Amino acid sequence: MSNHLLATAIVVAVLAFSPLTRAQTTEKRESGKNIHRDGWDRIVPNTPADQQAGPAPVRDITGIWEPTPGYRDGVFATGPKNYPSDTKPEHELPFTPLGLKTWKEHKPGFGTTAVPIAENNDPFDICDPIGFPRLELFNLRAIQVFQTKSQVAIIYQNDQVWRNIWMDGRELPKEILEPRWYGYSVGKWTDDYTFVTETVGLDERTWIDNVGRPHSDELKVTETWHRVNHDIMEFTMTIEDPKMYTKPWNPLTKFRMRLQPEWFDIREMICSASEAQDYNKTVAEEAVAEKNANKKAQPSK
Amino acid sequence: MPTAFTRAMLGLLMLLALCAPLWAQGAYQNTQYDKLNTGPGGAAPKRDFSGSWAGPIAIDRQAVMPPLTPLGQKLMSANKPEPTYHIADTNDSYARVCDPLGFPRNMVFELRGLAFATMPDRIIVLNQYQRAWREIWMDGRELPKNVGGTAKDAPESEILRIFRGSLGEG
Numbered sequence: 333m334s335n336h337l338l339a340t341a342i343v344v345a346v347l348a349f350s351p352l353t354r355a356q357t358t359e360k361r362e363s364g365k366n367i368h369r370d371g372w373d374r375i376v377p378n379t380p381a382d383q384q385a386g387p388a389p390v391r392d393i394t395g396i397w398e399p400t401p402g403y404r405d406g407v408f409a410t411g412p413k414n415y416p417s418d419t420k421p422e423h424e425l426p427f428t429p430l431g432l433k434t435w436k437e438h439k440p441g442f443g444t445t446a447v448p449i450a451e452n453n454d455p456f457d458i459c460d461p462i463g464f465p466r467l468e469l470f471n472l473r474a475i476q477v478f479q480t481k482s483q484v485a486i487i488y489q490n491d492q493v494w495r496n497i498w499m500d501g502r503e504l505p506k507e508i509l510e511p512r513w514y515g516y517s518v519g520k521w522t523d524d525y526t527f528v529t530e531t532v533g534l535d536e537r538t539w540i541d542n543v544g545r546p547h548s549d550e551l552k553v554t555e556t557w558h559r560v561n562h563d564i565m566e567f568t569m570t571i572e573d574p575k576m577y578t579k580p581w582n583p584l585t586k587f588r589m590r591l592q593p594e595w596f597d598i599r600e601m602i603c604s605a606s607e608a609q610d611y612n613k614t615v616a617e618e619a620v621a622e623k624n625a626n627k628k629a630q631p632s633k
Numbered sequence: 634m635p636t637a638f639t640r641a642m643l644g645l646l647m648l649l650a651l652c653a654p655l656w657a658q659g660a661y662q663n664t665q666y667d668k669l670n671t672g673p674g675g676a677a678p679k680r681d682f683s684g685s686w687a688g689p690i691a692i693d694r695q696a697v698m699p700p701l702t703p704l705g706q707k708l709m710s711a712n713k714p715e716p717t718y719h720i721a722d723t724n725d726s727y728a729r730v731c732d733p734l735g736f737p738r739n740m741v742f743e744l745r746g747l748a749f750a751t752m753p754d755r756i757i758v759l760n761q762y763q764r765a766w767r768e769i770w771m772d773g774r775e776l777p778k779n780v781g782g783t784a785k786d787a788p789e790s791e792i793l794r795i796f797r798g799s800l801g802e803g
Contacts, residue, residue: 495764513764605730605731
């Protein structure tokens with residue numbers, strides 16, 4: 333038997349007697365599609381449908397949370413759940429004339445006003461900070477909340493950023509000397525299971541969502557985090573911006589998040605400007621060139 | 634009748650008297666700053682870094698070169714840092730287009746405010762710069778041995794899956 337054949341036989345034998353390896357391989361091959369894994373590649377078990385959750389702890393929303401029932405339910409590529417950018421009249425926002433004008437100046441990659449990626453002017457497309465509230469209205473994925481006596485801090489899978497919400501009794505700043513990508517936030521418990529935050533001072537360069545809904549320096553965002561039981565939290569957001577919208581609106585209402593195991597590691601998900609540039613050069617520009625070539629090839633009417 | 638000089642001196646004294654509270658405020662702020670930054674502090678709590686931390690920002694211009702291997706030397710010589718090559722010629726993707734600093738560079742460059750959240754099974758570090766966070770596990774898990782391996786085996790990596798998700802496909 334040649335060395336080559338011997339080696340092959342050994343490999344075949346090893347594979348045949350290694351069901352564990354086979355199972356692992358199968359599992360890995362399925363991992364991209366069917367199995368939810370955390371940042372350390374650990375399988376996140378599905379929650380049994382009949383699981384009974386215990387009562388919620390008092391004034392405590394700490395822990396790792398993900399959208400549920402599907403962990404990708406917070407992607408909101410075409411706009412937040414209550415107001416996707418489509419042609420349905422019930423999804424039209426109460427724009428002021430300035431709000432509508434500003435929205436039309438925005439050229440997103442998604443929704444009814446979408447343009448090809450090479451022509452859009454989405455600030456996040458060049459990896460500007462995603463900002464708040466878009467942080468929660470596009471790619472709302474895993475978050476981790478921790479609390480001290482004076483503040484609540486949230487870390488996000490989305491863009492690997494954090495923000496803090498002061499609970500030390502301070503008021504929101506009345507004069508904003510320095511607008512911030514993630515604003516200035518205060519919060520309070522309105523009952524033992526409901527934490528309400530208010531945020532102002534947001535940088536006007538950011539978009540509210542992935543379809544380019546605009547905001548002004550008068551934007552005020554209210555978040556309501558209500559813990560229903562031990563495992564489930566409901567998230568509601570209210571947008572108020574009298575310059576852009578004639579009345580407040582709720583992009584999300586009672587959007588459900590589920591508490592994850594303590595070992596859950598949040599995946600890294602960071603916008604890389606150099607990768608975005610490469611993508612725009614290799615894919616987006618070529619796509620536009622192809623589109624233009626097709627237009628030329630079509631006989632004129 | 635007071636001379637012009639006397640009137641000027643009286644005016645100056647009145648102005649100084651009116652400014653006394655402002656002086657006091659300034660002195661108070663400086664005292665607080667000194668206490669915060671140079672005071673001895675109390676005893677450290679055990680196994681607890683929790684809180685927000687800041688310190689002097691300094692760059693050690695006299696730093697010696699690390700002990701590079703030949704490969705390290707080769708890679709180092711291919712890098713064109715911004716302080717030497719100017720923004721026009723650097724190939725530092727952070728300096729050129731604001732790529733993430735990454736770790737450990739975010740601890741040796743632009744190390745500004747830090748906050749630690751200490752929990753029984755992990756510590757979370759919040760960096761002021763780039764508002765990035767990092768998690769350090771203390772639950773006994775071992776470091777992963779196959780970084781990148783799963784992605785190679787899988788027909789579709791998590792990154793691609795996330796990208797598809799952002800396109801509304803996932």
